[in-house]
Amino acid sequence: MSETINDTRTAEPVVLTPELLRAVVEATASGDAAAIKELIWPLHPADVASLLGAMPPASRRAMVTQLGTDFDPEILAELDEDLRTELVRALGTKTVAEAVKELDVEDAAYVIEDLEDAEKREVLAQVPIEDRAEVVDALLFEEGSAGRLMHREFxxxxxxxxxxxxxxxxxxxxxxxxxxxxxxxxxxxxxxxxxxxxxxxxxxxxxxxxxxxxxxxxxxxxxxxxxxxxxxxxxxxxxxxxxxxxxxxxxxxxSAGSVVEILKEMHQSEVLALGGVQEDESLSAPIRKVTWLRFSWLFVNLLTAILASIVIGFFEASLVEVVALAVLMPIVASMG
Known part of the structure; x- marks a missing residue:
């Protein structure tokens, strides 16, 4: 694979700012791949992943397409599921196959695990037999298991x-x-x-x-x-x-590093669950997917709100006589 954009980085921490985001989007819109590389080369792959997540969908797809083989494969391992799948398809199977060669086995399996079976076969067919066997072996383990996530170099x-x-x-x-x-x-x-x-x-x-x-x-x-x-x-x-x-x-x-990431994801899932957000929902998920995931509990909330309003309607005469009771109506509605 050609030399990636993140081979050298500045020692100073780089902060993702609206100005940087705007500059990258503008460079992408003008098709200036050299400017994109100059803007993002100081960033760690995790920071580039955050940057991609903040970009408009059309802009991030255009950005990875313009970078082509200069796109650092480590970035794919830092993306969430929906965003990763979107960009993997934008990159094309040939570029993804090159990325799989460069990544550790567990990261390579993470990158392609959510692709359709036909897409997986197409990617793996372009990977050398030895690397392909290791990735397939990792994919045979259940998602989230120790066998899927373990480091194979020791x-x-x-x-x-x-x-x-x-x-x-x-x-x-x-x-x-x-x-x-x-x-x-x-x-x-x-x-x-x-x-x-x-x-x-x-x-x-x-x-x-x-x-x-x-x-x-x-x-x-x-x-x-x-x-x-x-x-x-x-x-x-x-x-x-x-x-x-x-x-x-x-x-x-x-390693502890991998487990810390897992604990973070588990904690995030628990917090999202408290708000009625499902585990497989993310900020980068398509609107149709988010709508479908939220429809069931939003529909239930609508039904309970309607039921609360019907109950309140039974006491209309009492509300007319004692207007102070109207103060309690929001409480009754929220209890629905």
Whole structure:
């Protein structure tokens, strides 16, 4: 894939302002892709996602189309469901396939999980076989399960290795780029414990990993739903946890960063539910979808309001005689 627009960013925090939004919309309207890149390159993908959410639908679709292969695939992983689906279709299957190659497996699965089956097949057909197999494997797990959300890059060594041998292997070019723990596994790839990276670096080079490891860890089966493993992270203050398949083999890990995002979504859903807003409704959802989602409870509210007004009508004579009772009418209506 060509070089993305977010390879370098300024150290100063960038604030999304109405002026920035206006400038991006104007650059998009004039078809000036170079100006769009200059305006958004300092932004983190999450900020660009927020910017897209604030733009008019026609403008954001035009923007991602004009950027083409310069559109940072990390942005797709930061969008909500409705907005992501809208922009994925605007980008086209070829560009989305390129994005899938660049993203982590869990993010790639998140990007295409809501597409129609035919669209998924079209995207995956353009992805190399190895990457395709990993994404398909992730999609086989239930949405929101540990298997769908886990990171598939981790470090696992035999407990018989010494610290020096472990450090040599970690220096290899094919070693994962980002990790905090080294997991110890037996011959069947079942997790036995882990060694924090900081402890590994401070330990004598001749020490064996088994001697400096801790076995106090919470192992999460890949089929565990997000509510259950989010509780484990919150209750036990975990920073990460190994994920195992149905045979108990280590297949991935969950990080606190992913769980924090899940807890945020769960809290947001609870707050929206208090206002009668359904879980799958978002600010970027099409008007028809929002109307359909809200129609049922709005219709019920209308019926109860009508019923309240009928009840009030039965006491019309009393209201005429005691006008002060009219003060209570809004209360009666709201109780409907």
């Amino acid at each position: 470090v696992a060594f035999s407990p018989l290795l010494t610290v020096a041998e472990a450090l040599t292997q970690l220096a290899a070019p094919d070693s994962p780029e980002d990790y905090q723990e080294i997991y110890l596994v037996d011959a069947d790839q079942k997790p036995l414990g882990f060694v924090p990276l900081s402890r590994l670096l401070r330990s004598p080079r001749s020490a064996r990993l088994a001697d400096i490891a801790t076995d106090e860890m919470k192992v999460i089966p890949a089929t565990t739903d997000q509510t259950s493993f989010a509780y484990l992270f919150e209750h036990y203050h975990l920073t990460s946890a190994p994920v195992t398949d149905d045979r108990g083999r280590l297949v991935g890990l969950l």
